[in-house]
Each structure stands twice: as C-alpha cells, then as structure tokens.
Amino acid sequence: MVYPQAVAIPFLSIIGICIIIVPLILHIKNKNYTSASILVWFVLLNLFNIINAFIWSSDDIDSWWDGTGLCDFEVKIMIASYVAVPGGLLCVFRSLARVLDTRCATLVPNKKQRWRNRGMEILFCVVAPLLSMATHIFYQKSRYMVYQVSGCINNFDDSPISLALAFIWPPIICLPACWYCGLVLHRLRLYRSQFGDILNASNSNINKSRFIRLFSLNFVMLVLIFPIQCYVVWQNTILSFPWHTYSWSAVHGPEWNTIFKHATSGNAFFDRWVPIAACFLVFVFFGCGKDANELYWSFLRSLGLDRCFACLDPEYSRRTSMDSSTGSRVKLLFNKNKRWSSTSRTYVNTNDTPTNPTTRQSYHDIEKGMPSIRIDDDQNSHPKEKSWFRSFFHRPASSKPSNHERHPSHLSLSGQNIVSTNAWAGLSRSRGSGEFSPSPTKRDFIRVRQEISQESVMQEVV
Template identity: 25%
Template sequence: MHLELPIAAFTAALLVLVPLPWHWRAKNVPTLSIVAWLFVSNVIYGVNAVVWAGNVRIVATVWCDIVTKVQIGATMALPASCLCLCIHLERIASIRNVQSSPAQKRRRFLFDLAMCWLIPVIYMALHYVVQGHRFDIVEDFGCRPAIYNSVQSVLLVWVPPLLVATLTCIYAGVSLRHFFVRRVTFARHLQNSNSALTTSRYFRLICMAIVQMFWGLLATIVNVWFSCRTGLRQWTGWADVHFNFSRIALFPTLFIPPDVLRWTFFTWWVIPISSVLFFVFFSFGEDAMKEYTACIQWVARTVFRRKGTADMKLSLPSFVRKPVPRKAVPNVDIKVTTDTQSTRFTDTAFTPHKEYPPSFDMSSSFIATPSTTASFSTYDSSSTYIVPFPTHETHPLPAYR
C-alpha cells in the first residue's frame, strides 16, 4: 500500500485552493479553470488511491465511468486554459488594443469558457471513438481510461493537447518579448489598459504558463511513448474495436513489469506536481502575503472572540493612592514687590495633610521665593517670605483597589 499517493493528492488539492480568492476577485476565467481542473483531478486521484489501495476489486463502477472521462478532459483542459491565459497576456502586452469595450470583454469571456470547458467536453466525447472497453483498474492507482492504441487514438487523443501546448509556448514567448521590449513603460501600459494586472503578477502568469506547458509537453510525450511503445494496433472497424465494450480490465501490480510500473508512477505524479507548481507561482508574492495577513487578522478577530478569549479584558493590577481628607490652614499672605506695583494676594493652594505627627511645630518654616517662571519685571533678592511648613509629613502607604 502506497500511503504517499493519497496524501500527495489531497495535499495538492488543498494547495491549488490557496490562491483562489484573489483569482476569483480578478474574474480571470483561465486561472480559475486551471484551479478547478487541478483540484478535481487531485481529488479523483486521492479517492482512487484510497479505494483501490492494494486491491483490484470491481467497485464504484459508476464513479469510474465518470472520473475516467474527467481525466481525459483534464488532459485537454489544462493546456487549453494556459493557451487562453497566454492569448490574454499577449493582447495586453501588445499595443493593438489598449482599451476594451464591454462587447469585447463579453466576447473574450465566451471565448475563454469555450476553450476551457466546451472543448474539453467535446474532447471527452471523441474519446469514445477509441475507447476499446469500459475502463481499467490498476492496483494502488484505481480506475484509468481505456484507449485503443491506433492511428486514430494518436490523432484524436494525443495530437490535440500537443498542438495546444505548442501554441501556448508560442504565445508565451511573444508575450515575454513584449514584456522585455516595453519593460520601462510596462507598468504604465498596464494601467492604461484598465487591467487588474501588475508587472509582477503579469510576469508570474507568463512564467507559470511556460513552466506548465513545458512540463505538460514532457508528460504528454512520455505518455504517448509509453502507450505506443509496443506498436500501434490496426483499426479493424467500429464493431470490432467496441466488441464486449462493458468489460473491465484488471491489472494487479504483481503482474505488471517493473519498468511499466515505474512509468505508471511517473504519469500519476504529473497532476500533483502541476498543482505544486501552480501553488509556488502564486502563493509567495506580495499579493499572497497581503491575503495571508488579512486572513490571520480575520481569524483573530472572529474565531477567538467567539470563544470568549479575546473579549476578556486583562490588565495588570493598578495601585491607587487612597484619598486622605485635608483640612484648611490659615490663609497665608504673600506680598510680592516689583518695580512698578505692589500686589497683595491670598494663597490657599498649600493645604497639608490632616494627620500631623506629634512633633509637628507650626513655628517651623521654609523660605519661599518667587518662581523663576513668574513674569515679573524685576525681583528684589533681599525679600524673603516665611511660610509655615511641617517638618515631618506622613505619607500613607499605597492602597490596592
């Protein structure tokens, strides 16, 4: 039993969902289609690896009828989605069309839907022409689509994805050329085209499309070689090719040659690796970091507060001085003499504590002089003023409230 297969498939399915929010806000049909096809393909691979781990039992036949067609459709949908993305990026980078009217945006939306979803559905329907029997079940890998290896299968199943991948590489190369030619004014050009793309996001999309297409070309070529390594079969007619169509071929790993098993593992890992590549290109940029920060703040603001931990007001103990009753003392008359006038006022600001120590002597005094911040024109330094002040003042200990 290969535990790494379901773990890798389900992990890859979760990874492709990480950049989904900002692609959804951008309303980018090709990238959303790539996310959808990769997610569904990884879920299928994970479920198959769990159900048929170490066995080739004939179970979940309806599931196999559906998912084998989806696997065939993904073979065409991923290159077609990348082609739509590169066509859009090349149109933005060129100077042919700076502004897009609502009618042009609608036509582009319909074109993207047709390329990313309608053509794969047609491709799935054409697979029935070269489908020799219902499906295959391979131990540890689950159900796989059946293909009658002939010239017709090469033309209907393998050539279209190769052509689409080649066109994608051509459009990606032209887009990169526009990018480097206008690299100085490229950001302003994107702004003038009313596109939500930034320079860094544009470059990541182009690089992702190129890497995905080279990886897809390699995987498709290897798959064609692996399927046709023993030679092509002769097309003997529709009735002969589809004879006993309802049969299900079983392939236990005990009877699979080691080299064939290695190539089976390689073709299985194509989808999870493509998902990881998509995650790497879109999950470590500046936009992604902003999304992560916003998500963490949302979790801290909602989830934890619902549990009650964030609503608790925690604070350190505070020590407040206990108020002490005061008693008034006789008014103190202070005479301030200046060069221009003589002013007499009553100062009652000083009110000592009520509790005086036993040794308090009202005859004790301190010398008071005008403050240096007072706005007097002149000051007579010979003038001193005697103000009563306690020699011993009690200060109560801080009280904890």
C-alpha cells in the same frame, strides 16, 4: 502490505488541494477565470488520486471494488483534462500578449472584442474538453481498467482513430501556447522600460507583480507539460502497434463491459504526480503574497487563532513600519530642536581692505536691509586654513559662536539676537543686479550660503 506510493500520493494530494484553495480564490476574485479553470482541473485530479489510492492500495485483486460509476466518471474527466489544461495555458498566454499589444490598446474594449476574447476562452476551456469527452466513445476499447494505487485508467483502441482523436490534440494545443509565450517574452523585452505604463493604460485588473508571477507560473507549466505530452503521444503510439482497421462493432463488442484489474506492486503511473507538482508550483507563485496572507489572516481570525499567529497579520507589518517611521521623525524633531535652520542670508563685505588680526567689520544684511557688526579674530575663528576644494564640498555643521561673538566687550546689547554662522562663498556674476543690492566697492557681489544658529543673549546696559 503498505506501499510507499500508496501513502505518499494521497498524503501529498491532500496537501496540494489545501494549499491551492487560496490561489484559486484569488484568481476568481481577480476575474482570471482561465487560470482558475486550470486550478479546478488540478483539484479534481488530486481528488481522484486520494480516492483511488485509498480504495485500490492492496495486492488482493479479488477483494477490489470494480469501480462502477466512479471510474466511469473519472475516465471522462481525465480525458477532458488532457485538453483543458493546455487550452487554459493557451488562453492565459494569449491574454498576457494582448495586454502588451500597444497596437490594439484600448481603454475600454468594444463589444466585438469582448465577445471574441470570451469566445476563445469558452472554446478552449469548455468546448474542447466537452468534445473530447463526447468523442471518447469512438476509441474507448472498454469501459475502463483498474490499476493498483493509480485506480481508474482509460483503455484506448489500437487504431489510428485513437491517435487522431485523443493522443495528438494536447501537443497540438501546446504549439500556439508556445507561440503566444514567445510573443509575450518578445514584448517584455521590447517594452521593458514602459512596462508599468502599458499595464496601467490597459483595461486589465493586473499589476506588474501579478503579471510577472502569472507569466512565470504558466511558463514553467508549459515547459513541463509540453514535453510530457509529446512523450505520452510517442509511448501510446508505440504501444498501440500494430494498428488494425477501425471498426465500431469490433471496438464495442461483447467484451466492452469487461473490467480488467491489474496489480502493480505498489507502483503508480507517472502522470499521477503531475497534478501534485502543479499544486506546489502554484503555491510558490501565488500562495505566499500579500493578498494570500490577508486571506490566511481572515481565516485564522474566523477560527479565533489571530493572536497565535500575529506575524501573519497584514496590519502587523504596517504598524511596525509606522512605529519605525514615527521613531525616526521623533529623532529628527529632537535634532531640529538642537539646531535651528533658516533660509540663507547673504552678507557683503563693505570693507575690502585687510584689517588687523582682531578687527571690526561692517556687513550689510541684504535680505533685511539692516546693518550688522561682527568681530573677527583670525586666530580664533580660523584655527586651520582649508583648501577651496574641501570647503566647497564639505558643509560644516553649525558651531557655537566664539567668545568674541558671544560677549563683545565694547558693545552693549539689549534684547538683540546674536547670529553666528558657518558659511561658504563664491564670486558670482550669474544673477542680475536687480536681485541683490550692489556692493559699495565693487560691481560684483558675493553669494553666501549658510546655516544659521541663533540664540538670544540679553545683556543689560551698564
């Protein structure tokens, strides 16, 4: 009989290993070895799920393989993983807290600091797992047990030594990890406005996006793993009662080499789902970014499938954005051809007295020092009177010059530029008199900001 968990666990474990490879490569590439070590442990545990579910999936205990050699290796690795994963989380949170520590910020850490940081990582990621594997023999009641679907299982002695050497250490290591996690949260809140500057000044190969994703991933892992470890300690302690006095000879007696096999009706231990969930969690945070897409694209390119998945090409999005940017610039260029804009010019009215509805007014071009003449028609040039507030905040676009401005009947122009403007003005005394030439009639002057539309009109002299 085929059980659902006997199919689901190996299938999801295979997917988990596949999707975690790219984040593992990225962590190694960025020299984030503590996070990479955590992912390696998840890969090993998922690999054990695949092997065990395929070998021990049936109910026929008599046909089962006893697992000699394989289970001896698996139980040691599982014992080490119970300590290595919390130790890796501790090192990650410690490194993130050190990045945000402005009191000890240095551009280049000295030799002592480098060795201290490296020593902490080696202690919790290498030495502690090796010690747990070495001390396993003291509380190992038998070589191992074999359960259906779950496969190889550790057998602990019912004595206080199992609690002291095995059960208690994972939650103990999680406690300083929780403290460093809280320290990172405190410093993120404290330096939230200078967060980017602190990362740039620190001697770490990490940016804001990678920092937030790395912290979020390990935070979720810690929130899930710490309660699970506490629950495991509680359950193992309850199941080991009543305790007996520890004795090496009693633990390693004649039955130590006996391998116990148990059928579970297709049910697996809950801890077999932990590495599967962790792989999918890692993929959510580090398997969908720009760096990951570049690795996916390079892999597809090596297989010759780059044309089938062009949307994954990092250059595709860049080309699309460049094309849209180029189109916007072309539109802007055509708009500029329709309307030629130049620098502001200031004209001062030399005639302060009101004139007739159609008058000739003389202006002095302050920018060029050239006089100019304009024909004003109150009825044509000012069809509707606007308030000062509206005219101040509304810059009208350059309009075509009126008929009086284009073809003045009483002027003969030859090869001159006729300039038509829309302008708004305000009385100003803020600048010194040295900037502009004074008005002939008043000491004050008028500042006129304008956009100028210019066209050449050639008219022969009759």
